[in-house]
Amino acid sequence: MNAHATVAPTVESAGAATPRGRRDIVRVVLLVTLVLCLVGLPLVADPFATTTATRVLAFALLAVSLDLLVGVTGLPSLGHAAYFGVGAYTAGWLSIHIGIDGPVALLAATLAGASVAAATGWLAVRSGGIFFLMLTLAIGEVLHQVAHSWRSVTGGSDGMYGVPATTVGGVDLANPGFLYWYVLGAFGVGYLLIRMVVRSSFGAALRGIHDNEPRMRALGYPVFGYKLAAFVIAGAGAGLAGGLLVAQQRIVTPDDLGFTTGALVLLAVVIGGAGTLWGACIGAAVVVLVRDYFGPALDGHGPLLLGIVFVIVVYVMPRGVAGVAGIRGKERAA
Amino acid sequence: MPSILASNLTSLLNGLSIGFLLFTLAVGLTLVFGMMDVLNLAHGAIYLAGAYIGWYVMGADPTWTVFLAALGVAAVVGLLAGGALSLLVQPLASRPHLDQALLTLGVALILAELLSMAFGDDVRSVSPPSALAGSVDVAGGSYPIYRLFLIGVGLALAVVVYLVVERTTVGALIRATVADRDMVSAVGVDNRKVRIAVFGAGVALATVAGVFGAPVYGARPGLDWTILILALVVVVVGGLGSIKGALVGALLIGQVETFGRSLFPEFASFVLFGALALVLIARPRGLFGAPTGVKV
Amino acid sequence: MNRRQLLKLMGFSGAVVAVSGCGGAFGGGSAGGEGSVKVGLLIPQSGVYSPLGEDMRRGWDLWLEQNGGTFGEYEVDTVVADEGEGPQTGVAAARRLLNEERCDVIVGIVNSAVALGIVDMVNEAQKLLLVANAGAGDITAGQVSPYIWRTSFTNAQVARAMGAHMATLDLSGGVYVVAPDYAAGEEAVDGFTAAFTDAGGTVAGQSMPPFGTTQDYQPVLSRIRNSGAEATYSFFAGSEAVTFVQQYNEFGLADEVPLYGSGFLTEGQVLSAQGQAAVDVRTALHYSTELDSEANSTFVEAYEGAYSAAPTVYAVQTYDAAAVLDQALRGADALDGDAISEELSGLDVLASPRGEWRFDGQSPHQEMYLRTVESVDGSLVNAVTDSLGEFGQSS
Structure with missing residues (x-):
């Protein structure tokens, strides 16, 4: 952080076009390569890897939306999976009972996530710190119980199963490669929208709240309204991610919005480095790979691996993957 | 109808007994948070370690001696583990609360997995000491003697903790540390020793609670999360860091878990977190929480 | 580029990776190559x-060991994957077995939500899924999939057996029904209540405490006592079964209101954890180690010899899954779901440690036993006290 803070002004003040231009070129090349890799993945990867990548994308969007709360606004939520689950149940229910097109289901999931976040968020954002953590846990657990008990709609503990394959314009996306591109597209839209929020003046105000809430209040910012708005936007992102999850998984169970999911996504954000959206994506990838890819083959020792990853990350990478990469704070500094 | 009255009496009594058990298993968590500013999410896994110690040492039909031996072993293991945990957390002292909490969460995952390797995944049940086995007639129905004993244990523990914190030099140091950590180290008290000691005590309280709780909850995989969540709810309702709050919160949640469930069976799954949400809505820092918040 | 070309391209490159990376072929062929069958054991x-x-794995291994590790002409190659506690881990593990390991058959599954969650995956892959425990009726009802068969039970099947039996007892004060508040609990309650009331029984009351979060059953026990019921029917498994049976005893109900249940209440390790509190509890199930038959005593002896532990119904169900697959693969000309399903539907009566059973649709039609917990030489067993007749998924 310090190193970056001293380096950045030097680059700016030098005003020399060359280093800055070269850096931009490097960034553009990196970005294009990354996008090409992401888009090209199903052409080279086998169906299982493609499906795992699809899950990573859904989980990454959830982590990105949580990062808006944790890293940007400074509100660590343990109950964020609740809105993820709300989105997943909404999209799943609409696909089963009405048979609507995939993108419409995603839109509905986004709206559902936002609405439930609005309905519950006003309670949560009044507190902060550990108490916010516990209040979101309580809200999440209550919604988890609703998913368990409201059997006529959610299917209870057996889950909402038999969700049909996603269709876009009447064409179904049963092939893992097509589904991956669909989810990638939706992920891209969600990611860019949240990035826009973070980089706007509204995002700057959220960071102000993160750094010094009393000061922001003294400056006349409606802090409560800002926090609630951030909570609702994060809920919308989680809802969209839930819609993507059900498109891939085709079953929703109460576990998808339980404490474990909430804790895992918080872990993903921390692994990535709270405050950097792309870091959250890497964190999500690590968590999903450990749990879904390596976990099942470890003779039941998946949780042990997860615990070790947890401890190592907290010690070795104080600012997450983004901190190690040394370019953390791009979003913050911008 | 007298039997309804009797069953309500049983529920009240049972709520009291569960409440005191909750106090024993939550007091260490709140102590460590109040003193060290660390939310120890490994508390549940440590409790489970204590429960397994109880199962392993006590065997079938334990005598008083064996029961006390189990408590002693659990206390020693707890002190050592707590000291170790405090050293683990030490390097993160300057980091946000969230990082320390996540470290303990990682420790919890690892510890739970180690326990499962050492003791297997079977459900273990533990008999109370034979003098406390069996039931007595209370209000027209039988009631387990061991649960009555737990009321005594919880009361005694509450008194001891109160006396230590309010009446001894150690307690004065603890209170001073809570009030102003920098000042305490400035006047020459070795903060690190206090840290290790308090962490050790807090964790030992968890392992000892594991032995006390074993005859009621047994020992099994997954119990660690159940206990962690219960303990978190108790200390948050009471106000993090407050011993008095932990006692009141535990007694309140004890009633909610038994009386609440028997009054509103159809909402049984919502009463625990419903109560937590209600308390936090009315008092965002819990019943006895400090007015100034800590920043994560 | 049209869709067909694109699909071909994906299939092709996917196959490149598959061949170089995993040594298997892409698509419908068998991963194990000629003469072997690759089975994914999802437990x-x-x-x-x-x-x-653990019990399921032992049952599976024991059958293979006793039968030279082959199903018919095929060498059996078993890949184990961790189902975990639910669909989050279980569905991902199933996908790994089907897509990455390219297994020909999936066997196992404890949690019904996992089985229901992979129905589409199994249908699309057209592979056989042989469920060796999960008891949700929907898994094999209503033709959800031609590829999903089961060697275990349905929740309602076991409960109906007990309901029909308890209706024949003289319980004028009625029966109190208690089960955890989740899908399996509800199926058990519905199955029990239907069979019990159809045969003239009276339900005195019903409680469904929260699943997985109830540590203390005292509120329920007080209600049972106040209801005036003369017996209790319960459906619990695992740690909840231990807690419920122990507290039922501690709060003095065991002496006043006899406890009945579906057999999982006192099955396997759960029973030894319950200890003396479980004595005289009566349950219905399709197996007990105490069954008096030659097939069973041979099986129990072999199992105890191999693992120094008594077998459980979970071990028998998986043992039978291996036996069933062996029968099917003797006749099948291919290893895809259609070929094996066709063979399964042609199977006649199967001999098993549990007694003879056959498929009724895609789930077992089998005899149910009344079992009473007894203490024999200091250890607890489920003594077989009666036969409750044969039950299928629907009848």
Whole structure:
């Protein structure tokens, strides 16, 4: 952080076009390569890897939306999976009972996530710190119980199963490669929208709240309204991610919005480095790979691996993957 | 109808007994948070370690001696583990609360997995000491003697903790540390020793609670999360860091878990977190929480 | 580029990776190559269900060991994957077995939500899924999939057996019904209540305490006492079964209101954890180690010899899954789901340690036993006290 803070002004003040231009070129090349890799993945990867990548994308969007709360606004939520689950149940229910097109289901999931976040968020954002953590846990657990008990709609503990394959314009996306591109597209839209929020003046105000809430209040910012708005936007992102999850998984169970999911996504954000959206994506990838890819083959020792990853990350990478990469704070500094 | 009255009496009594058990298993968590500013999410896994110690040492039909031996072993293991945990957390002292909490969460995952390797995944049940086995007639129905004993244990523990914190030099140091950590180290008290000691005590309280709780909850995989969540709810309702709050919160949640469930069976799954949400809505820092918040 | 070309391209490159990376072929062929069948054993190795997973694995291994490790002409190559506690881990593990390991058959599954969650995956892959525990009726009802068969039970099947039996007892004060508030509990309650009331029984009351979060059953026990019921029917498994039976005893109900239940209440390790509190509890199930038959005593002896532990119903169900697959693969000309399903539907009566059974649709039609917990030489067993007749998924 310090190193970056001293380096950045030097680059700016030098005003020399060359280093800055070269850096931009490097960034553009990196970005294009990354996008090409992401888009090209199903052409080279086998169906299982493609499906795992699809899950990573859904989980990454959830982590990105949580990062808006944790890293940007400074509100660590343990109950964020609740809105993820709300989105997943909404999209799943609409696909089963009405048979609507995939993108419409995603839109509905986004709206559902936002609405439930609005309905519950006003309670949560009044507190902060550990108490916010516990209040979101309580809200999440209550919604988890609703998913368990409201059997006529959610299917209870057996889950909402038999969700049909996603269709876009009447064409179904049963092939893992097509589904991956669909989810990638939706992920891209969600990611860019949240990035826009973070980089706007509204995002700057959220960071102000993160750094010094009393000061922001003294400056006349409606802090409560800002926090609630951030909570609702994060809920919308989680809802969209839930819609993507059900498109891939085709079953929703109460576990998808339980404490474990909430804790895992918080872990993903921390692994990535709270405050950097792309870091959250890497964190999500690590968590999903450990749990879904390596976990099942470890003779039941998946949780042990997860615990070790947890401890190592907290010690070795104080600012997450983004901190190690040394370019953390791009979003913050911008 | 007298039997309804009797069953309500049983529920009240049972709520009291569960409440005191909750106090024993939550007091260490709140102590460590109040003193060290660390939310120890490994508390549940440590409790489970204590429960397994109880199962392993006590065997079938334990005598008083064996029961006390189990408590002693659990206390020693707890002190050592707590000291170790405090050293683990030490390097993160300057980091946000969230990082320390996540470290303990990682420790919890690892510890739970180690326990499962050492003791297997079977459900273990533990008999109370034979003098406390069996039931007595209370209000027209039988009631387990061991649960009555737990009321005594919880009361005694509450008194001891109160006396230590309010009446001894150690307690004065603890209170001073809570009030102003920098000042305490400035006047020459070795903060690190206090840290290790308090962490050790807090964790030992968890392992000892594991032995006390074993005859009621047994020992099994997954119990660690159940206990962690219960303990978190108790200390948050009471106000993090407050011993008095932990006692009141535990007694309140004890009633909610038994009386609440028997009054509103159809909402049984919502009463625990419903109560937590209600308390936090009315008092965002819990019943006895400090007015100034800590920043994560 | 049209869709067909694109699909071909994906299929092609996917195959490149598959061949170089995993040594298997892409698509419908068998991963194990000529003469071998690759079976994915999907069982819980972590979490609360792992003791069941252990028993299932033992049952599977024992059958293979006794029969030279082959199904018909095929060498059996077993790949184990961890189901965990639910669909989050279980569905991902199933996908790994089907897509990455390219298994020909999936066997196992404890949690019904996992089985229901992979229905589409199994249908699309057209592979056989042989469920060796999960008891949700929907898994094999209503033709959800031609590829999903089961060697275990349905929740309602076991409960109906007990309901019909308890209706024949003289319980004028009625029966109190209690089960955890989740899908399996509800199926058990519905199955029991229907069979019991149809045969003239009276339900005195019903409680469904929260699943997985109830540590203390005192509120329920007080209600049972106040209801005036003369017996209790319960459906619990795992740690909840231990807690419920122990507290039922501690709060003095065991002496006043006899406890009945579906057999999982006192099955396997759960019973030894319950200890003396479980004595005289009566349950219905399709197996007991105490069954008096030659097939069973040979099986129990071999199992105890191999693992120094008594077998459980979970071990028998998986043991039978291996036996069933062996029968089917003797006749099948291919290893895809259609070929094996066709063979399964042609199977006649199967001999098993549990007694003879056959498929009724895609789930067992089998005899149910009344079992009473007794203390024999200091250890607890489920003594077989009666036969409750034969039950299928629907009848």
